[in-house]
Amino acid sequence: MAKTAIVVGGSIGGLAVAVGLHEAGWRVRVLERSPEQVATGTGLSMWPQAREALDQLGVPLDWAALATPRQQGGLRRPDGSVVARMAMDESITMVARPTLLDALAARLPAGIVEQQAVTDPLSLAAECDVLIGADGIHSTVREVVFPGATRRRYNGYIAYRGRSAAPPPAVCGMTWGKNAMFGIMPMDGGTTYWFASIGLPADHVSPDGNLGELRRRFGDWHDPIPSLLADAREDEVLRHECLYLAPSLRTFVRGNVALVGDAAHAMTPDMGQGANQTILDAHCLARCLTTSPSVRLALTRYDRIRRRPAQRIARTSTVVGRMTTSRFWPELRLRVMGLLIRLPLPG
Numbered sequence: 001m002a003k004t005a006i007v008v009g010g011s012i013g014g015l016a017v018a019v020g021l022h023e024a025g026w027r028v029r030v031l032e033r034s035p036e037q038v039a040t041g042t043g044l045s046m047w048p049q050a051r052e053a054l055d056q057l058g059v060p061l062d063w064a065a066l067a068t069p070r071q072q073g074g075l076r077r078p079d080g081s082v083v084a085r086m087a088m089d090e091s092i093t094m095v096a097r098p099t100l101l102d103a104l105a106a107r108l109p110a111g112i113v114e115q116q117a118v119t120d121p122l123s124l125a126a127e128c129d130v131l132i133g134a135d136g137i138h139s140t141v142r143e144v145v146f147p148g149a150t151r152r153r154y155n156g157y158i159a160y161r162g163r164s165a166a167p168p169p170a171v172c173g174m175t176w177g178k179n180a181m182f183g184i185m186p187m188d189g190g191t192t193y194w195f196a197s198i199g200l201p202a203d204h205v206s207p208d209g210n211l212g213e214l215r216r217r218f219g220d221w222h223d224p225i226p227s228l229l230a231d232a233r234e235d236e237v238l239r240h241e242c243l244y245l246a247p248s249l250r251t252f253v254r255g256n257v258a259l260v261g262d263a264a265h266a267m268t269p270d271m272g273q274g275a276n277q278t279i280l281d282a283h284c285l286a287r288c289l290t291t292s293p294s295v296r297l298a299l300t301r302y303d304r305i306r307r308r309p310a311q312r313i314a315r316t317s318t319v320v321g322r323m324t325t326s327r328f329w330p331e332l333r334l335r336v337m338g339l340l341i342r343l344p345l346p347g
Helices: 012-023 048-056 097-105 121-125 140-145 209-218 225-231 274-291 295-324 330-340
Strands: 004-008 027-032 043-046 072-076 082-087 093-096 113-115 130-133 151-164 173-177 180-187 191-199 238-246 257-259
Touching: 004 012, 004 121, 012 027, 012 097, 012 274, 043 048, 043 097, 043 180, 043 274, 048 274, 093 097, 093 180, 121 130, 121 140, 130 140, 130 295, 140 257, 151 209, 151 225, 151 295, 180 209, 180 225, 191 209, 191 225, 209 225, 238 295, 257 295, 274 295
Parallel strands: 004 027, 004 130, 027 113, 072 173, 130 257
Antiparallel strands: 043 093, 072 082, 151 191, 151 238, 173 180, 180 191
């Protein structure tokens, strides 16, 4: 008789682990509370390990078609002067979140994903061989099954993200200023993905909207930042308070329950690793469950393989985010980062 899995959360991690288990013959249900999949979303930087994991899951993404032309990247000051210049890593491919979600969903037959808000994960765990919490930083599964083990914390800044139809500039990368950062990356189709972080109270709401806040803060920064914001639409700008989990969980598994992605190790976006680590979690968990003699051994193995690497990256991302949006010593921060990336090129 086929083993059964219930996955709570139908975003990247939930769909990816469902694909792996379904392909191995498991009976899988994915419970997602949102009635519709996201139609807009952030750009995701896919690193080689995550790309390989998606390939092994059979996810139909044409990496060659998604690749962008080789461009210069770097770290700059708000006036445009260069701290460090570098060639952007060709092994990293930018993918729009909806594109990745559609590719994952295409690997699952109709009916596996159900619209259902989960309030009692313990009852669900009793109905299946394994319950997988892939329901994000506000995870109900984590809160109920791992009560009091960790909590959400605000890292001191708000992230804003958007996409422009304008072609990417010749030089992309990040610009650091006092208490703020702005980044530009090339996207598929010759478009531009931009992201910004501003040190603000978590409950800050700009009276003239997100774009008003961004245009005031970055309006006098170097080109093409003002023009990207001038062309942006308020309803297409995403705003997220940057949260992380602390203390780190001592385990990602309990009984027949496992956590993946943000439910297990939510991280700030500063390393561009959130989606990558979620995919690696999902791929590893599916592989462990389908190759181990028991669910208990599979979950133990999954926790041993994934917990420490994912948590190490999450902690690093938290530190980088604080440094990026610090109010203090802006020039020193820039010089330190320039040395860290070992690219002391002329400005």
